[in-house]
Amino acid sequence: MLDLPPLHLFVRQEALATAVRLKTQNLWRMLPTAHSKILTMAAEKESSLLAISDKIPKQFIFDKKYKIQLREYTSEHNSVEDLLIFTDGSKTGNGTGAGVFSEDLNINISHPLGPHNTVFQAECLGLLLAASAIIKRNVTNYSIRILSDSKAALMAIKSHEITSGLTLECHLALTKVCDLGNSLVLQWIKGHSNSRGNDAADILARRASETPVMGPFPIIPIPASWTRMMITQLTSTAQRAEWSSRSDCKQAREALPDIDSRLARRLLNLRRVQLRVITGTLTGHGPFNKHLFNLGITDSPLCRACMATEETAAHVIMECKGVAEYRARHLGSPGSLPEAFGSPHKLLGFMEELGWFQF
Template sequence: MATAAIDSRKVQDFPIRILSDSKSVLQALQSDTMTSGLIYECHRALTLVSETNTITLQWIKGHSGSRGNDAADRLARGGSDMKVFGPEPILPLPFGWLRGKLRHNTKVMHQQYWTNLDTCRQTREALPTINPGLSRKLRGLRRDQLRLLVGALTGHALLNKHLHNLGVTDSPLCRACMEAEETATHILLECSGVANYRALHLGSPGSLQEVAGNASGLAPPALPRGVPLCIHAE
C-alpha cells in the first residue's frame, strides 16, 4: 500500500523510509528465496518505486507511539471485523495446504476405486486398503523377488490351479499335499506339505492381509530360483 501511494502521487528522487513492526516480513523481503506470493508482490512493488527513489525499510516496535503504525493497526483491526463479501477464501491458500489437500483427495479417490473394483478379488483380499508402506518395500526388492510377491498376491504364478485354468497342467491339485487345489491362499495359509517352510519365512499368518504385510518373508533372498511361491523343492 505504501508503494501504491508513492506511485499514485508520482513521487520521484526522494529518500523514503517505510516503517513496519513485522520482523518476519522484513526478513522475508531480504531473503534470496521467496515462497510466498504476497512477499514476492511486495518485493516487486518496492523494486519499481526504488528505481526513482531511495527506499529504506525500518523495523519499529509495535504500539510504540508511531502515528503511521498505530493507524495501520487500527485499519487491520477494522478489516478483521468486517463481514466477507464474495467467494471464500479471501486470502491466498498456502501451497503446502493445497498439496496436502490434493494428496488426501487423491488417496480417497484411489481407495474408493480399489474398493469398488469388480476384479482382482484375491489381491483386494490381501490388500483391502492402499498401503504406501508396502509400496516402498516393493520398490526395494529385486526383480525376481518382486515377481514372486506379485504372483503370491494375485494368484497368477506357477501354481497348479492357475496353470490348470490356462490348460498347461492336467490337475489343479497341490503338489505338496495333494489335498486341495494349489492356489496362493492354500499355499500361504493352509498347505501341510509346506508348513515348515511357511513357518520359517512367514510365521503363522492367519490371513492374506497379514501375509502381504510381510514382504521380506514372502520373497526371501534365499528362495531357490524357479520354485513357485513358497513350495519347497523337496
C-alpha cells in the same frame, strides 16, 4: 499394489490440474461440453479449488533497491544506527501464523492465517507485515535491517523470477520502504539462536498459528502446492473407492483390502525379479497348480505339497501343512493374507525356499 492410480483417473487428475491452472490465469471458459464441467464437479467435493490461488504469471524483476544477505546474522553485524525488525512464521495442527517484533519501532504483530496456507507463506507474510509497519509509521531516512530465519523466503524474494502473488506484493512493499529514503537489508538469522528478537517473533508467530481465524477462508491466496495436493487426494480417494468396489481380483482384494502407500514404497525398492514373484503370489497368477490348471498347463489343480485341496497362493501361504516348516521359518504364523504381504522380504524368502518361482 504399487499405489499407481488407474490411467483414466490419472488422466482426469491432470485435466483437473490444467483446468485449475487456466482458471488461475483467467483463461478458463465454461463451455457446453462435458469435459469443461470437470472443475465444477471437483469443486463440489473440494470447494477450495475455486479459491484464489497465489500463483501468478511469471514476473521478471532485476532492479531491487533493497539488499538480501543470506549469511548468518550475528551481533557483529549490528550497527547502532540500524533499526532491527524480527519476523517469523509458524504452522501447527490448528493453523498458520506470522509474527513481527521490533523494540526499535515498538512492533508486536501476531497475524493468524487459515489452515490451508503454508509456513513458507507465513514467513513471506511476516516480511510483508514488517514492511507495511515501516510504511505506516512513516519511517524515513533510516538504516533498517529485517531479520528472518527462513532462507527459503529470502531466496524467493532475491530471485529475479517471481511466480507468487504474495512474494510480488512483498517485493513492492519493500521497494516502497526504500522509496521513503531508507537503506534496507533483509538478512538470515539462525532460528532458536538465543536472539531475544528472534525468540519474540517466534512466540508471536506460534500464538498466531493457535488463534482461530474469523472470516472466510482463505485469508491470503492458497499456494499452488496445496491445490495440487488436494487434486492428488481426490484421485487417491477415487482410486480407493474403485478398488474396494471391484467384484474381480478376489485374492488380490483379500490380500490388499486397502491401498497401502507404505507397502508400495517397500515394493518399489525391490528388484524386478522380486517384484514379479510378489505380483504372482499376490494375484495368484504364478506357478500354482490351480492357476496352471486353468491355463491347461497341468492336469490337476491339487496342491503338490499336501494333495488335500487346490493349490492356490492363499492356500500355500496360510494353510498348507506340507510347507508348514518353511512357512514357520520365514513367516511365523500369519493370521491373514494382509499380514503375510506386509513383510515382502519374508514372503520372498518363503517362496524362494519352495523353489516354485525362478529367482
